[in-house]
Amino acid sequence: MTDTLRVAMIGHGFMGAAHSQGWRVAPRFFDLPLMPEMAVIVGRDVAGVAASAGKWGWNESATDWRDVIARDDIDVVDIVTPGDTHAEIAIAALEAGKHVLCEKPLANTVAEAEAMNRAAIAAAERGVRSMVGFTYRRVPAATFARDLVAAGRIGEIRQVRAEYLQDWLMDAEAPLTWRLKKEHAGSGALGDIGAHAVDLTEYITGEHVTSVSGVIETLVPERPLLGEGVGLSGTASAERGEVTVDDLALFTGRLQSGALASFEATRFRTGRKNALRIEIAGSLGAISFDLERMNELEFYDATQPDLEQGFRRILVTEHDHPYLAPWWPTGHMLGYEHGFSHQVRDFVTAIDEGSAPSPSFADGLHVQRVLDGVERSSAAGSVWTSIAG
Ligand code: SOE
Numbered sequence: 437m438t439d440t441l442r443v444a445m446i447g448h449g450f451m452g453a454a455h456s457q458g459w460r461v462a463p464r465f466f467d468l469p470l471m472p473e474m475a476v477i478v479g480r481d482v483a484g485v486a487a488s489a490g491k492w493g494w495n496e497s498a499t500d501w502r503d504v505i506a507r508d509d510i511d512v513v514d515i516v517t518p519g520d521t522h523a524e525i526a527i528a529a530l531e532a533g534k535h536v537l538c539e540k541p542l543a544n545t546v547a548e549a550e551a552m553n554r555a556a557i558a559a560a561e562r563g564v565r566s567m568v569g570f571t572y573r574r575v576p577a578a579t580f581a582r583d584l585v586a587a588g589r590i591g592e593i594r595q596v597r598a599e600y601l602q603d604w605l606m607d608a609e610a611p612l613t614w615r616l617k618k619e620h621a622g623s624g625a626l627g628d629i630g631a632h633a634v635d636l637t638e639y640i641t642g643e644h645v646t647s648v649s650g651v652i653e654t655l656v657p658e659r660p661l662l663g664e665g666v667g668l669s670g671t672a673s674a675e676r677g678e679v680t681v682d683d684l685a686l687f688t689g690r691l692q693s694g695a696l697a698s699f700e701a702t703r704f705r706t707g708r709k710n711a712l713r714i715e716i717a718g719s720l721g722a723i724s725f726d727l728e729r730m731n732e733l734e735f736y737d738a739t740q741p742d743l744e745q746g747f748r749r750i751l752v753t754e755h756d757h758p759y760l761a762p763w764w765p766t767g768h769m770l771g772y773e774h775g776f777s778h779q780v781r782d783f784v785t786a787i788d789e790g791s792a793p794s795p796s797f798a799d800g801l802h803v804q805r806v807l808d809g810v811e812r813s814s815a816a817g818s819v820w821t822s823i824a825g
Contacts, residue, residue: 438468441784442475442509444534446501446525447516448488451539452477455516455569456492458776465762466781469788472512478504501525505532512787515539518620519627523548526566526797530559535787536566537779541631541807542800544622549797549804556797567783567793568800570635572712574778576759576770577733577752581714581723582640584735591720591738596697598637598715600629601708605656605683611672612659616679624681626652627807630701632712634689634806635795637699640714640725643691644802647822650687650810654679655704687810690820710772722747731769 443459445452459472477494478501479485489497498504505513505528513529515522515538523543529536536556543549556566572578584590604610614620615628638644657679660672685701705711712727724734724747734747753769755761759778763770786793805823813821 441470443512445514448479451516458780462777462780519544527555530555541627549801571775574775590718598633599700600633601705601711605703611662618680625701626685645689652682655683
């Protein structure tokens with residue numbers, strides 16, 4: 437008989453749907469050491485959260501996260517709310533002895549992320565685990581890229597190009613959702629998607645960004661206020677409000693080895709829908725990853741005879757890969773949602789083993805410091821700014 441892990445999820449937007457998929461599907465494909473039970477989903481809108489519970493498969497819904505965290509029959513708190521609430525919920529949950537999975541970016545400010553990391557360290561001493569949801573680490577081709585780099589297959593890293601490009605804000609009349617307000621989102625493209633580019637670069641290279649020089653800019657400074665509806669599906673009202681976050685972030689980062697990495701994050705790159713691309717050039721070869729072609733990794737092996745060289749496309753669906761065996765026959769492709777099942781598998785396994793899940797809150801704090809460094813650099817005229825910690 438497998439023990440049960442009773443999960444409460446706080447929030448029910450886009451990430452709520454994705455995380456629900458992970459909790460629901462992971463135990464049906466992976467042999468998990470603990471069986472997640474989708475106990476309760478929490479949101480402020482009574483009817484909305486009840487509908488989400490029914491649709492996504494949660495046993496019940498509730499409107500007050502504090503009541504839920506106080507319950508003895510909850511083991512895990514999964515936070516998928518906007519960034520301004522992460523710190524308060526995560527710290528309260530960890531102090532109440534609940535394991536915490538928190539969406540990225542970890543928080544809206546470095547101070548909040550530091551407080552969360554302190555709470556995570558104290559909780560770990562009591563056997564309580566925490567993890568930040570940089571889910572793309574769990575796309576098999578990205579994990580494989582990390583393995584190739586760690587095995588020395590591209591040699592010494594010489595240059596990195598990392599970009600996360602979307603275009604859902606290119607319409608200047610798209611409404612002012614929470615993702616466009618600093619008080620809710622902390623930052624714009626920088627934190628929403630640039631955070632992924634930084635984390636994935638650091639994960640694949642195994643190196644931290646130690647200093648940055650960058651510029652951030654708001655391209656459409658005013659937008660219609662949100663009328664009826666929520667999130668991306670909300671309609672525009674006649675009134676307008678100020679966009680208080682960046683639309684575009686361009687920066688250069690120095691890695692620990694001294695190599696330079698260039699980063700771009702924008703939700704205005706016409707035609708690019710979800711292009712998280714990382715290309716790493718090394719002394720022995722290169723790799724290139726593109727989330728819009730997430731089952732593939734391009735690998736250039738410069739140790740091969742000159743006449744045989746060229747980027748080769750590796751279909752990363754082989755069952756030798758730890759994430760792939762439980763899914764479909766080779767070549768039958770995974771999608772966006774599978775990363776959330778892999779995340780659940782790894783988090784639940786770490787809870788069962790009593791090991792530290794990865795990425796940790798310390799990793800989330802480090803990314804937060806990089807984001808903060810980019811903002812400070814931009815404000816100071818793109819001066820090189822070192823990343824503390
Ligand atoms: C969640 O991980 C997330 O970063 C969203 O917040 C972005 O908007 C999405 O496009 C990528 O995933």
